[in-house]
Amino acid sequence: MYGDLTSGHLLGELPATALQLTEVINAPGSIEVTIPNNPALLPGLSEHDLEEGATTLYVERDGVILQPGCILWSTEITLGGQDVILRGEGFHSYFRRRLLRTNLSFPPTSDRALILKTLLDHAQAQDGGDIGIRTDLIRPLGATSERNYLGYERKTYGHLIELLTDDQYGFCFRYVSRWDAARSRISTHIEIIxxxxxxxxxxxxxxxxxxxxxxxxxxxTLRANRADATGDGNGDEMLIETAVNPHRGRLPLLDRVESYYSITERTTLRGKAEALLLRGAESVIVPTLTVDPDADPRLGSYGTGHSGRFVAQLGLLDIDAAYLVSEIRLTVSETGEDVQVSLATDIPTVS
Known part of the structure; x- marks a missing residue:
């Protein structure tokens, strides 16, 4: 299905011959849809109806809109004249294209989920900036943080939101689109997990x-027992916080450093260093699974950021542990459907 970004109205359906939809944890995700370049199969449709940056793309399966709803950003027409390939990214990609131009400050008692809500509301309150993402379902997380955003730095709202998720008090977010019968349109809200x-x-x-x-x-490859997080400033004035694990076991000294140029408070930067150290304590086990979309859990009943368990006993593989769903990839072609699910033990690092 395709629609209008700013109004939320659906405009029609597209006869897709191939599709790949990818939902990624704390990131926009993507879509690639192939439709025939044949006016007889696209009645009344013109290139102006599929304007890049103004058009939304949705995938519906068994009455459920699969996430993410996406914004069309590019169109490819093959020279042979057979196919039109539509490529887009999830709604979060819009906020990666919006700059914070004024100062915003949050005291140390500010709840992180409410900081995220304020950033989204601030972006959409500006003239021409409202794409209809609802934030009214966001509730406090109980994790607080100080933030001082400076307009002259011209940081994107999207990146500032991603940085909120990335330390030992991190969380996940995803954009969820559903049919709103009362308004006869698709409504999208952001879900904090x-x-x-x-x-x-x-x-x-x-x-x-x-x-x-x-x-x-x-x-x-990311194991570490000493971690540095660098923040705002240059040279000797750069903020640096270090976290050390003195219990190395069989490991030699292993260092890791990440830069967080937008962070100006030491307490926030310290949290980043501690998160790097925590994530480096063990090897990361990353399962990528092929699942049956019609078996329990059914495709559409879970999303990225949701926690579950992975159970596997196969030779040297013996796992029964909690994981996050980090990526869901649906591929539809002439041969049928293929669903791959990637799992992770931690929220990904953002720098």
Whole structure:
């Protein structure tokens, strides 16, 4: 389906011949839709109806709008004249294209979820900046933070939101689109997901609802027992906070550093360093699974940021642990549907 970004109204359906929809944790996600370049199959449709930056794309399956709803950003017409390929990104991509131009300050008692809400409301309160993302369902998380945003730095709202999620008090967010019968349009709100929250009985079991495909990677490349987080400033005036784990076990000294140029408070920067250290304590186990979209849990009943369990006993692989859903990828082609789900133990680092 396609629609108008600013009004939220649906304009019609598109006869897709191929589709790939990807939802990514704390990121825009993406869509790629192939439609025939054949006016007979696209009655009444012109290139002006699919204007980049002004058009929305949605995928509906069994009456459920799969996430993310996306904004069309580019169109490719093959020279052979057979296909039109539409490419877009989730609604968060819009806020990566919007700059904060005024100062905003939040005291240390400010709830992070409400900071996020203020940023989105501030972006959409400006003339021409309202794309209809609802924030009225956001509730306090109980995790507080100080923030001082300076307009002259011209940071994007999207990046500032992503930085709120990234430390030991982090959280996940996703944009959720649903049909609003009262207004005869699709309504989109942002959902804040605290750690450990997910649908009941969200279990991916290699013996029950996952194919013997995909892979599980144990990645130790980001292991660290000393972590530096650098913030605002230059030279000797740059803010630096260091976190150290004295219990190295069999590991030698391993360093890691990340830059957070927009952070001006030491307490916030300290939280970033501690998060790097926590994430570097163990190798990261990253499962990527091929799942049956019609088996429980059904595609559309869970999303990125939701917590569940991964169970697998296969040779050296012996796992029964809690994970976050970090990516969902749906591919539809002439041969059928393919759904891959990637899991993670932590919220991804943002720099």
């Amino acid at each position: 605290p750690p450990g929250v997910g649908p009941n009985e969200l279990v991916f079991d290699l013996a029950r609802n996952c194919a013997l495909a995909g892979r599980v990677i144990r990645d130790g």
